[in-house]
Amino acid sequence: MPITNNFQPAQTGASYVPNTYAPYDDMIGKIAFQIIREVETKNPLAVFDKMPVNNGDTIEQAVVKLVDANAYDPTGANALTRDTAVKVAVRYFNNWERHNYKTTIDYSEIRKVLTTGLGAEEVADKIVSALSKSRIHDKFTSLKSLLAWGRTAGSYDPSTAVIQSSTTIPALSGGGINAKAIIKAIKNTIKGFTFVSTDYNVPALKQSSDVDDIYIVMSYKMKTALDVDELAGVFNLEKDKIDAKIIEIDADDNYIYVLDERAILDFTRLYEMVNQLNADGLFWNYFLHVSDLFAISPLFNTYCIVTAGTL
Numbered sequence: 136m137p138i139t140n141n142f143q144p145a146q147t148g149a150s151y152v153p154n155t156y157a158p159y160d161d162m163i164g165k166i167a168f169q170i171i172r173e174v175e176t177k178n179p180l181a182v183f184d185k186m187p188v189n190n191g192d193t194i195e196q197a198v199v200k201l202v203d204a205n206a207y208d209p210t211g212a213n214a215l216t217r218d219t220a221v222k223v224a225v226r227y228f229n230n231w232e233r234h235n236y237k238t239t240i241d242y243s244e245i246r247k248v249l250t251t252g253l254g255a256e257e258v259a260d261k262i263v264s265a266l267s268k269s270r271i272h273d274k275f276t277s278l279k280s281l282l283a284w285g286r287t288a289g290s291y292d293p294s295t296a297v298i299q300s301s302t303t304i305p306a307l308s309g310g311g312i313n314a315k316a317i318i319k320a321i322k323n324t325i326k327g328f329t330f331v332s333t334d335y336n337v338p339a340l341k342q343s344s345d346v347d348d349i350y351i352v353m354s355y356k357m358k359t360a361l362d363v364d365e366l367a368g369v370f371n372l373e374k375d376k377i378d379a380k381i382i383e384i385d386a387d388d389n390y391i392y393v394l395d396e397r398a399i400l401d402f403t404r405l406y407e408m409v410n411q412l413n414a415d416g417l418f419w420n421y422f423l424h425v426s427d428l429f430a431i432s433p434l435f436n437t438y439c440i441v442t443a444g445t446l
Contacts, residue, residue, distance in 0.1 A: 171261055176268050178275040179382050182350060183399040187406075188428075194228040194402060198434045201331070201341045224340055228430040231404060234273065236266040236423040243417045259419075266408070266423040277429050278401065279384055282352065282392055285431040286439045291337050298392065298437040299335065306444030312357075313444065317391070318365050320440050324393045325349055325369050328436050335436035336398075344395040344436045346370055352392040355383040356446040391440040398435035402428040 188194070200222060208214075240259045284290055285298040301324075304316050324335075328349055333339040351366075358381060367377045405426035410419050431437065 171258060173261055173264065174268055176272040176275075178271050178278075179384055180275055180278040180352070180399075180401075182382065183278065183394075183396055183401045185400060185402050188402050188404045192229055192231060192404070194400065194428060194430075195225060196228070196397075196400070196432050196434060197223045197225045198340065198342070200224055224338060224434055226432055226434055228400060228428060228432075230430060231426050231428050232277075233405070233424075233426045234270075236269050236425075238262060238266060238421050239418055240421065241416075241418040263421050266421060270423060270425055274401070274427065275384075277427070278399070279386055281399070281429045281431060282390075283386075285437070286390070290431065291433050295337055297337060297431045297433050298439045299337065300439040300441050303441045303443050306442075311444050312360055312389070312442055312446060314361050317440065317442055318361060321351065321366060321391060321393065322369050324438050324440065325351075325366075328393065328395065328438075335438050337433040340434060342434075342436055348396045350380055350382055350394050350396055352382045352384060352394060353390075354386045354388060354446070356387070357389065357391060357442075358383050360446055389442040389444070389446065391442065393436075393438045393440065395435040395437065398432045398437045400428060400430040400432055404428065 245255045290297040328344040331343045407424045410421045
């Protein structure tokens, strides 16, 4: 017997006509159960989340500057002269962004659904949870955009980017990326971060980063193309723990960011869920209010390794 292909295309809600019982003049429609698939998302850049800001609206970030040596004066003529050099480098951030996420749950409609193991309230909870999921995804998107913005001119002043970039590492003769040169550049940058220097921040502060504070951000395609196990020795980590230091993002580009986590600012000032009942229409409106600050501090080390070649 040949097998008959009885597969039918999926139908949208607007075009679907349920099966009915003929004796009841097509009055009764049936839905056996409903499968609810929630959208799952994550924020790989959540490592840069800072503490909530409960009061105030300005973030002050300061770093104590190293004292420079002076030539020895055997006469002691200037011993009692006040040292007026600035001791602390300070930057202020107050570019808060306010967003609102809204969804409506119509209970008179949702209670028509017969679910397996789920009541109407549980179904509504799953729909409302999309508010927080949306916020998580938007934070991730904002941080990705922040990094791209940080390496462009105008981020620090009209002519200088916050995140300084390397000379482009050329591609191999066949058009692919030069993996060995890229690994070497990442290693040199990480090592450079750990020494006191003025090379990796725009104000040219004498700065160093703890290894524990350094993260690498790259596209997942770049990570797949590199032998990242070679970096394990730089962080003094086991190979299975190097993944915690390399953050994969879905940017389709050839940029690799080496970042001191203190340089990427992600603060939350408001995160509040409220709801409102419309008694006449028997539906609830849910609102998630958030206020976030995203910024790049020029006071701490950041660097972008630029590569050429096909991933």
